[in-house]
Amino acid sequence: MQTDMLDSHRHFGFNDKEKNRIRYKRETVCSPLVTDGSPSFIQYVRGREARTLGWEDDVLIKYLYGKLNGGRGNQTLLYNTLSGNALTGYTTWSYYYPSQDAWRPVGELLVPDTDLSLILIAPNSIVHLERNIDPVFEATGILNASGSIGYTPNRWVSPIACIDQHQLCNPTNAKCTRLVGSHGILESAMDDDLDFNRVQKVTIQRLTLFLQSSTFYHTIFTRTQSFLRAQEKVSGITSQGLPSNQWEVEMAALFDDTLANMQYQMMEYAAGSPRSDAVSVVKSWTNSSDSDRDAAVWESMCDNQRTRDTQGTLNFSILGLSLLFGLGLYIILVSFILELLLAWAQKKLGRGLYRAKRWERNGTLQQMRLLYEIQGAGVWKGTTEDFPRTTSGDLFEHDEEFSQARSV
Template identity: 30%
Template sequence: MDAEVHTGIWINHSLGPVAGTTITLPLLNGYLLVSALSLFFIAVGSRFWKILSFVSHQLNATQKATDVQHHQHQAILRNAETSVIAAKEFFVLPFARRRGFQGSSDFRRSALRSWGWTFLALVNLCVWPLLALFSSYITYSAEDDVLIRPGACGIVSDNSSASVFPKAFLNRTVIADVHARNCYRDNASSTSCHIFVRTPLPRSIEYYLGDVESLWYPSQEFYRTDANLALIWLFPNHVLSLDPIDDPFFGFHATNSSKELTFYEADNLVNVMACSDQGQLCNVHSQGFQCTSLTSVTVLEDEYFKLGLNPTQEATVRLITNLTHEIDDSIGGRGISALLASEMVMGLVQDFLPKTQWMAEVRHWFSMGLVNLQYELAKYAIGPPSPLPKGVLLQDPQTPQELNLCRSMKLPNPGQYQSFSILGLSTIFGVGALIIITSLIIEPLAHHAFTKFSIRNDFRRRQWSLDGKLQLQRMAYEHVGIGLDHIKLPTISTQKKNDKHVL
């Protein structure tokens, strides 16, 4: 089932208008976006270090007398542009000062003081790449689905006696049979199951076995006006069983012995199972949980107006009732291949079957109907091949709501696309942009606040300026007698024309 996929922004209403806003990109563009996100995280991490180092420097600024190591820490916090440089300088600092220590205890104390800052820098260095790795949990859409780009949208029906349509119908039944066998059984885990948005469709089954001791006679009640009735006829023909089978539909009890083996023949030449199909529609959002009566699908088309549905919901109901397949649709034209029991037949010998085999068969037929419904809904939006085969009629959407359904069908990602959550991307880029902007304005804002509103903390601003590498350079040159011009900005130093750098 080939479908063209919409690329761009769309809303997955299963997740809501906010969390469901999704952007779908071709696989290559998706990889580029993921790579850009990784680079963005690295850039944000470097700017976050600027915030972290500034805050740490300001919190550790003091007017009290301190030792040399404290000033060295402050100088590293002030001038290390990245956490990698800071981690390296904090780590080697105790070794550079080791000659001035009185003993190993002094070295240990110095190392503990410096390596604490090393650990902080390393944490900042490692956290952001890890966040980049786990960003997929935020940016990737919670449902890996894609929106179908509508083709020749509409319901396909037969308009002639040509053999094209029966062949296509039988082909869909075979597809539904294979999918139901692989995906609707208990503990199904086939990789081929992920071709519809929901597999399997939720369903529940209740069995009414009736009065098992009674005989069945045709009566007026056999004719159901509230259900579609199907009679399934089973002809065992010459199939034998090695074991007795107690299933009421596949009964084998009559013995047929030979010299070496004992076979069991079918209980009846013909077995008949009657199945009634009924449906029900409910409006779960209405007060009192309104539902139609349990009736045939044909009658449902005349009852849904009682549920108070909006025009889009009514269009959805009409589409589902038009495309619903019943049990006889799952069996017609299939012959013995419609039976799960046929998987246990070799030649003319039937392997053992449980006494509930008929239940498994009915479950399978019903599951095939659900698969067919999913298949038909997807084909409604995709449309038939062009040009239309002879004898095939395409019923175009008649209302704006039906046309909108063509534009609202989604399928699981076939693998050539990547879907991202706009909410996740916006959160990452928004928080990242906030960190980058904060790193650019935190210094002037804090220093302006110290100057205007907290004079007693203005020493923090002065220490930040004095610990700058250009100021440290200026003070080092002045200490050895190299004259410098008066500077207006404390972070920028100038040199007179005739000064020489001799240290």
């Protein structure tokens, strides 16, 4: 998985001139790890060691992907297979390197100039309604319970290893660093051959502040098993059918979440913590080791952050609003001249003139005019129009006897 070149202005919101912008690219490669027939990494606990731990043989399984701080040997995880009968759902563990000696992976997992994440997924008592051949969520063991067929997982624990690499580019000269891990990207970017200016270098430093905490581990370690998309299809311990590439779906979702978290961290630099009383605010520009010009650039970052915030604002399309206003104005204008246009067309074509005149004469005002004319009240004009009226200066009155109701 990899991104296109992400622009510091457009994608991360660093609002600055074209010459002060940088480009960023991220590549992540993931792979399920083999667990069958690999005693170097998977070992069942037997004999004296099992008795010391208080268990029978083959109840506990050691996963040997690297030593934990204070741990024994290369043991990363000790899993109890009785969890498969405990009526529990997914359990996950995650580790990353370099991690200040919290976990030291075995040499087989180390790739130079990368950040390594290890994710272990245990399905425990999950029963699948459909057979699955996904390399991580594989379930082909048949379970017949009360006439219902289900499928049990093939592995107690499925490990996935992922490596991350980063690249920075100078858009003004199209020069780029090589793909490296987060701990080496800053040093690589400071190479004089790349010709980054002072503002670009400060932008790079700000970006790299968060790259070291942008691994899959940092995206999921507080979310436990809830990060799994497969968890969304589980009710109790029963799982709906999963596609045969479910592990790829999981990794792609983590990749997207990691990028979204990076964007959030960029905004947090300028926004600060919502609880200023609970944290100490670090101001990079007050560092005495920085030059005065670097300090000014660092401080300006707080005022030059672009963000999409819809709270209290309304987004609208100028084009759409213009079309709506123009169409409404057009309809209003047409309504004023439509009758005249139709009358002109009717006269021009000579069709329906008699019906039109009759329609006008049958109008309420014309009927009232006829009543007045019968009484000899007034001299009228506009006898074929919508609004009949008396000639100028002509006065008349309504006979009282016609205004009183008569009983029949």
